[in-house]
Amino acid sequence: MANLLDVNNLSISFTQYVQGLNRHDSKVISDLTIDINESEIVAVLGSSGSGKSLLAHSILGILPYNANVTGELKYKGNVLDQELKEKLRGKEICLIPQSVNFLDPLMKVGEQAIGECKDENEHDEKQKRQREIFERYGLDESVDDLYPFELSGGMARKVLLSTALIGDPDLLIADEPTPGLDAKSVEETIEDIRNLKNHGKGVLLITHEIDVALKTADRVAIFYSGYVIEINHVENFKNADNLLHPYTKALIDALPRNGFKLKEGVQPLEEVHGCPYYENCPIRLDKCENNIPKLEEHDGIMIRCFNFKEGNDES
Ligand SMILES: Nc1ncnc2c1ncn2[C@@H]1O[C@H](COP(=O)(O)OP(=O)(O)OP(=O)(O)O)[C@@H](O)[C@H]1O
Ligand SMILES: [Mg+2]
Incomplete structure (x- = not known):
């Protein structure tokens, strides 16, 4: 499967002026790495405000003017700069926007x-x-x-x-395509997205609706507070034991209680200096407070955690 989109170490911050004078940079996406292959659907799951739409907008080149962006995007092996984004937008790369505006x-x-x-x-x-x-x-x-x-x-x-x-499009970015749709239209949307995949296209499917993600995607990326904390194969989501990050495990374990919806707003609002999940983590280590783990690959699964093997692997 050839690689379609590569996002490497993308960070986005906004410059804001507090009380009109003090310049403050707030980071909303940090060191984000994700890729999509041909014939592949990658779902992005994360609660509100975790940076999902900003990722979509950065791929399309439609971020607001006050966004500061670092990192690299590649499309079919070519650097996806603003000029190329504008050339491909609405043609090879299409967006289903979240907002009807x-x-x-x-x-x-x-x-x-x-x-x-x-x-x-x-x-x-x-x-x-x-x-x-x-x-x-x-x-x-x-x-x-x-x-x-x-x-x-x-x-x-x-x-x-x-x-x-x-x-x-060869690459479809679908930013919450299903809310408000009747059940039949949701099924049709899923079918159309899967059809694109069957024709060799790639899809980034951003959604709050976990059942839609699990029915549609090949891999699922979990966002937490602007970080990708895990990217795992969809079949591993059937059993929380096959998931690696404590947040992903907790999320999937809690699904029946939460009516299969993501819980809102559990993310730290202040800038953190260590792991973004530190405050809520049941298996945290001392070093997690002030060090941010890197997103690392283990057997084709991406994980950002110092201690994902239940405390056995303090690497
Ligand atoms: N123009 C902007 N200036 C400052 N902050 C912004 C701007 N646009 C977005 N943000 C902030 O960036 C964060 C991520 O926003 P984003 O819209 O990507 O979230 P999301 O994951 O798509 O949320 P939702 O699930 O509600 O659609 C939010 O905290 C938001 O307030
Ligand atoms: Mg959004």
């Missing part, structure tokens, strides 16, 4: 989904595809002529989803 309020949704075309032929082809995909999601022809404000929340989600699929 990404829709242009002044443009009818049919034309908006078709997007820019170089000539009439391309427009006709894309229009045919747009109709097929809209139809698939239950959006009949009258929807083409609606403006975004005339859509319900669920319809707007389906338009965003269709728009990304019309682009026929």
